[in-house]
Amino acid sequence: xxxxxxxxxxxxxxxxxxxxxxxxxxxxxxxxxxxxxxxxxxxxxxxxxxxxxxxxxxxxxxxxxxxxxxxxxxxxxxxxxxxxxxxxxxxxxxxxxxxxxxxxxxxxxxxxxxxxxxxxxxxxxxxxxxxxxxxxxxxxxxxxxxxxxxxxxxxxxxxxxxxxxxxxxxxxxxxxxxxxxxxxxxxxxxxxxxxxxxxxxxxxxxxxxxxxxxxxxxxxxxxxxxxxxxxxxxxxxxxxxxxxxxxxxxxxxxxxxxxxxxxxxxxxxxxxxxxxxxxxxxxxxxxxxxxxxxxxxxxxxxxxxxxxxxxxxxxxxxxxxxxxxxxxxxxxxxxxxxxxxxxxxxxxxxxxxxxxxxxxxxx
Amino acid sequence: xxxxxxxxxxxxxxxxxxxxxxxxxxxxxxxxxxxxxxxxxxxxxxxxxxxxxxxxxxxxxxxxxxxxxxxxxxx
Numbered sequence: 001x002x003x004x005x006x007x008x009x010x011x012x013x014x015x016x017x018x019x020x021x022x023x024x025x026x027x028x029x030x031x032x033x034x035x036x037x038x039x040x041x042x043x044x045x046x047x048x049x050x051x052x053x054x055x056x057x058x059x060x061x062x063x064x065x066x067x068x069x070x071x072x073x074x075x076x077x078x079x080x081x082x083x084x085x086x087x088x089x090x091x092x093x094x095x096x097x098x099x100x101x102x103x104x105x106x107x108x109x110x111x112x113x114x115x116x117x118x119x120x121x122x123x124x125x126x127x128x129x130x131x132x133x134x135x136x137x138x139x140x141x142x143x144x145x146x147x148x149x150x151x152x153x154x155x156x157x158x159x160x161x162x163x164x165x166x167x168x169x170x171x172x173x174x175x176x177x178x179x180x181x182x183x184x185x186x187x188x189x190x191x192x193x194x195x196x197x198x199x200x201x202x203x204x205x206x207x208x209x210x211x212x213x214x215x216x217x218x219x220x221x222x223x224x225x226x227x228x229x230x231x232x233x234x235x236x237x238x239x240x241x242x243x244x245x246x247x248x249x250x251x252x253x254x255x256x257x258x259x260x261x262x263x264x265x266x267x268x269x270x271x272x273x274x275x276x277x278x279x280x281x282x283x284x285x286x287x288x289x290x291x292x293x294x295x296x297x298x299x300x301x302x303x304x305x306x307x308x309x310x311x312x313x314x315x316x317x318x319x320x321x322x323x324x325x326x327x328x329x330x331x332x333x334x335x336x337x338x339x340x341x342x343x344x345x346x347x348x349x350x351x352x353x354x355x356x357x358x359x360x361x362x363x
Numbered sequence: 364x365x366x367x368x369x370x371x372x373x374x375x376x377x378x379x380x381x382x383x384x385x386x387x388x389x390x391x392x393x394x395x396x397x398x399x400x401x402x403x404x405x406x407x408x409x410x411x412x413x414x415x416x417x418x419x420x421x422x423x424x425x426x427x428x429x430x431x432x433x434x435x436x437x438x
Contacts, residue, residue, distance in 0.1 A: 028396060030385040035400075062407075069407065207382025207402060207425055216385050 031219040032205020034066030036178035037143070040185035041068060041105060043223045045075055048103060051189060052079040054090045055107030064109055065145050065204050087117035091142065095124045098140040103189060108144040111198065112158045125194040126169030141188045143197040146174070147247060147297060149345055150201065150209055154333035157341070159298035161245075162307070164196050165275040171228055172274040174198040176249035177217045178205075180272055183226025191228060198274075200246040212250045229273045231281035237267035240291035240358050242351065243282055243308055245271040248295040254348035259355055266355060274304060279311050286312050290321035291358045295346050300328040322358040327351050365414035367435035369401065369428050373410065378427040379403030381410070381434065388420040392437065401428070412437060 031039065045051045053068055059082035062069040072080045083090040087108060094104040108114060114121065121142065128138035148157030165172045173188060173195060175181035181199065188195035203215040234249060235256050244252040249270045256266035267285055271278060286292045292312055296305035305326035312318055327346045335341045373379065382402040386392050392412045399410040412418075414437045422434040 028393065030397070032383055032385070032400065066407070205383045205400070207380060207400075211383050211424075213384075213387060216383070 028218050029221070030216050031178045031182075032066070032211065032216055033175060033178045033181040033199055033203050034063070034205045035069065036182040036219050037067045037185050037199065038062070038069040038071065039219070039221075040182045040189070040223075041071060042074065044103075044186060044189045045071070045079065047223065048189075050101065050103045051105065052081070052097070052102060053105045053107070054081040054083050054094060056083055056085055056109050058082060058107050063107065065199065065201065066206050067107060067143060067199070087113055088120070091117040092120040092124070094140045094142075095120050095128070095138060098125070098138045098194075099128065099136050103139045103141075105141040105143060105189060108142055110156050111144040111146045111160050112155045114144075114160065114163070121194070121196075122167045122170070126167055128169075129193055130169060137192040138194050139189075139192050141185070141191075141195050141197050143185075143199065145201050145204070146198045147200040147202055148329075148334045148341060149247075151336060151338045151341060153336035157334040159198075159296075159329075161198070161274050161296070161298045162303045164198075165277070165304055165307075169193065170275060171195045172198065173228055173272060174200065174246045174274060175226075175272065176200075176203065176234075176244075176246055176270050177215045178219050179217050180226050180270075182219055183224050184228065184272065186223055187225045187228050190225070195228065198246070202247045203250075212247065214250050214253065226272065229276045229278060231269050231271045231273070231278035233267065233281075233285070234270045235266065235268040237265040237289070239265045239267075239289055240293060240355055241267045241269060241282070241285040241289045242355065243269045243271065243285075243292065243294045243305075245274060246297075248297060248346065251295055251346060251348045251351055255351040255355060258348065258352045262356075264355065264359065277307070277311070279315075282308060282312060283315055283317055286318050286320075290319065292320070292324045293351065293354050293358065294324075294326045295351050296326060296328045297346050298329060299331050300326070301331050303328060325354050325358065327354050365416070365437045366433050367398065367410070367413060367437060369410070369430055369432045369434060371430050373401050373408040374403045374428065374430050376430075377403075378429055380427055381422060381424050382407065383424055384420060386418050388418065390418050392416065392418045398435065399424075410434075
């Protein structure tokens, strides 16, 4: 195997505008993902009077996961609407508002709650443009929290990436750091079609959920866009590709740090967008490394990890040097007890074990 | 050496918590950087660096803090 320590970079180096070492004369502003989302919403609402926000506890509280901080005070209750606990009503209303020319952003507090409002999402929003021959757009954003790891049990801990990425007409994005969170949210609001904006609770910066420190990076106060549909290489490596998104990116970087000491040079991809999938970026990386491991904290069967691996295998462009591998949550509901939940979730250590197995010679 | 304390404007009475440190222990910070977010009664406030230098974190996130409490040093 190739051994190279020189190509390693930290996860956030790619996105830092001012990572100069030593004391900077100018303060460097770092934001949590929660603050970055709030800032994206604030700037887009300033720029475009058609943008409005609706959801449960998004007004006075500023969002259970901090996504709408300061919006009510700045824009008032007409554009920042606390709704009753009826996703069916306010997400359905958002589809209508979007058809009528508004740009609604609605928060589904936990992705686990999609059941009661899914008809509005996949039968109405996702198909609006298609059914109308492109004459009626649906520029709405559905933002929603995903992920477990903090003992909130089977109805508040799911990811369900594949459930949404499976459906034509929906774009699905998920940031791994605050820079991408802001740029992806601005891109989502400006997109003429429905975008599902997922954010992982473990990266949100809300304290009570724990926060991966690497997700907090410098964020520009300009209104930049991170393009939907483009993956990024957060760490270059020669021996094996780890495909990841959201929390998994940080586990992949930690795994790469562990394995660098063992002489395995890991390349880490951050998909950033789950639909449409950046298959070119995945193929390009795997063509170089010849090995692929995917980390996916969603259920195992029929998941995004399977789709990614199938895309590589059926391309005919890669001769894999080891069987492709996925590290996922098993096909069971998420347990409540932390001592049961924790061992089932993907981790950097589990990922490192899976990557090591790529280098055991096949019989 | 400069002490970083919880200002009364952030927590006047009772307890709050540092919900997240935006810089890591040992990192170099500049005066004016927002070092941490502090949560008190569901409101979030920013703890700003009073000086430039190397940050030593004395109170980690999610530990209760009070007014005037020493939470970090900058050297």
